[in-house]
Amino acid sequence: MHVVIIGAGLIGLSIAYALTRRNASVTVLERRKTVAAGTSGASFAWVNASAKTDNKAYFLLNWAGLQAHERLAEELGNDAWLHRVGNVEWVSPDSLPVLAARVDYASAMGYDAQLVPAATLNAELNLPLPLDPDYPVAWFPREAWVDVPLLAQILTTTIVQHGGTIRTASQVNAITQQGSRVTGVTLTDDQWLAADAVVNAAGPDAHRIAQMVGRQLPLRPEPGLLLSLAVDSMELPCIVHTPEINLRPDGEGHLLLHHQSVDRTLGDELDLAPDAPPCRELRERAQRLFPALVAATSPRAAIGIRPIPADGYPRVGQVPELDGYFEAITHSGITLGPVLGDLLAEEILSRRVDPLLAPFRPNRF
Numbered sequence: 005m006h007v008v009i010i011g012a013g014l015i016g017l018s019i020a021y022a023l024t025r026r027n028a029s030v031t032v033l034e035r036r037k038t039v040a041a042g043t044s045g046a047s048f049a050w051v052n053a054s055a056k057t058d059n060k061a062y063f064l065l066n067w068a069g070l071q072a073h074e075r076l077a078e079e080l081g082n083d084a085w086l087h088r089v090g091n092v093e094w095v096s097p098d099s100l101p102v103l104a105a106r107v108d109y110a111s112a113m114g115y116d117a118q119l120v121p122a123a124t125l126n127a128e129l130n131l132p133l134p135l136d137p138d139y140p141v142a143w144f145p146r147e148a149w150v151d152v153p154l155l156a157q158i159l160t161t162t163i164v165q166h167g168g169t170i171r172t173a174s175q176v177n178a179i180t181q182q183g184s185r186v187t188g189v190t191l192t193d194d195q196w197l198a199a200d201a202v203v204n205a206a207g208p209d210a211h212r213i214a215q216m217v218g219r220q221l222p223l224r225p226e227p228g229l230l231l232s233l234a235v236d237s238m239e240l241p242c243i244v245h246t247p248e249i250n251l252r253p254d255g256e257g258h259l260l261l262h263h264q265s266v267d268r269t270l271g272d273e274l275d276l277a278p279d280a281p282p283c284r285e286l287r288e289r290a291q292r293l294f295p296a297l298v299a300a301t302s303p304r305a306a307i308g309i310r311p312i313p314a315d316g317y318p319r320v321g322q323v324p325e326l327d328g329y330f331e332a333i334t335h336s337g338i339t340l341g342p343v344l345g346d347l348l349a350e351e352i353l354s355r356r357v358d359p360l361l362a363p364f365r366p367n368r369f
């Protein structure tokens with residue numbers, strides 16, 4: 005069984021890792037010069053299920069995703085990439101009932117989630133939340149953030165050690181078929197690679213790959229802005245979500261800022277200088293929350309394109325009418341990478357569909 009995976013983002017690398025662990029022969033093809041340089045390299049990379057409580061199947065998949073990260077750290081014997089710092093979230097007073105319902109739902113499902121007075125968390129974490137001491141905040145202690153470049157580097161090394169191949173600067177421009185069976189891929193230099201299975205893990209470009217086999221893959225791509233801050237003056241002990249700004253640690257002396265309301269103001273420009281107006285907006289919001297950040301500098305801004313299937317949910321698995329063609333496209337792909345890698349590797353090798361993936365099949369559209 006030789007599997008060709010198109011795309012070396014976290015999804016493609018996770019599938020390749022899980023396949024090579026099961027002794028399958030794998031080639032990953034990546035059009036960029038380095039791995040994880042697409043959306044995976046421009047992500048807030050928060051591992052959670054707590055933001056997905058409105059759909060049970062999706063909540064369970066993401067919770068399995070969180071647990072798969074913990075297992076992966078053990079398997080690799082290296083957890084330097086998985087920052088298990090927990091996540092605190094507060095909302096405006098009118099949204100408190102919704103937050104309380106999310107916490108109730110998650111904890112009833114056995115997920116670590118609590119509503120606590122701000123003062124308790126401030127004392128426990130040494131976190132200067134500017135809130136009334138009794139104001140309720142949600143605390144999800146098991147949630148984490150991922151250093152994606154580091155994880156991608158570790159996965160790449162491990163895949164190669166297990167006999168897999170990763171080819172960067174290798175763009176797929178056709179998928180070949182014999183009748184309804186996929187037989188391989190052609191690269192832009194006309195080189196042909198044979199394959200028993202081809203996985204479309206091309207993130208926001210997945211619809212172009214699907215067109216190569218005559219399929220529509222409706223995406224709802226959404227740009228998102230991340231601003232890095234260099235800070236000597238303040239250490240953030242956990243991930244923080246607020247009505248105005250989300251922040252997380254980003255390695256020594258750095259924080260990462262993001263907020264979906266700022267994303268909605270972005271135009272078509274995909275390269276923003278760190279002093280461009282949307283970046284300044286993120287920075288000012290962070291400074292209003294933590295005045296110590298006034299001294300911070302902004303070394304880097306990045307825009308990533310979320311690969312969101314049209315109905316918002318993952319699209320994962322074998323396409324029944326095309327033997328050997330698989331799709332793996334999702335938002336929340338950092339949370340879901342390791343679990344989708346495991347489940348799809350099993351499916352590719354055994355053709356059995358795990359019940360966790362049953363609601364997210366490619367042909368539901």
Ligand SMILES: Cc1cc2nc3c(=O)[nH]c(=O)nc-3n(C[C@H](O)[C@H](O)[C@H](O)COP(=O)(O)OP(=O)(O)OC[C@H]3O[C@@H](n4cnc5c(N)ncnc54)[C@H](O)[C@@H]3O)c2cc1C
Pocket residue numbers: 010011012013014015016033034035036039040041042043044045046047048049050051052174175176177205206207208209210213226227228229230262307308309310311332333334335336337338339340
């Ligand atoms: C601002 C922002 C915040 C986010 N926050 C979170 C979060 O907190 N938690 C979370 O879990 N998720 C988050 N996400 C979503 C998550 O980052 C993505 O779901 C995930 O990175 C998708 O990974 P991927 O491997 O599918 O795509 P990518 O990382 O984009 O990888 C696809 C790869 O395919 C390659 N490719 C495309 N076409 C071809 C071709 N023809 N031939 C060869 N290679 C090709 C591309 O170059 C690319 O490297 C966020 C995303 C954004 C933008």
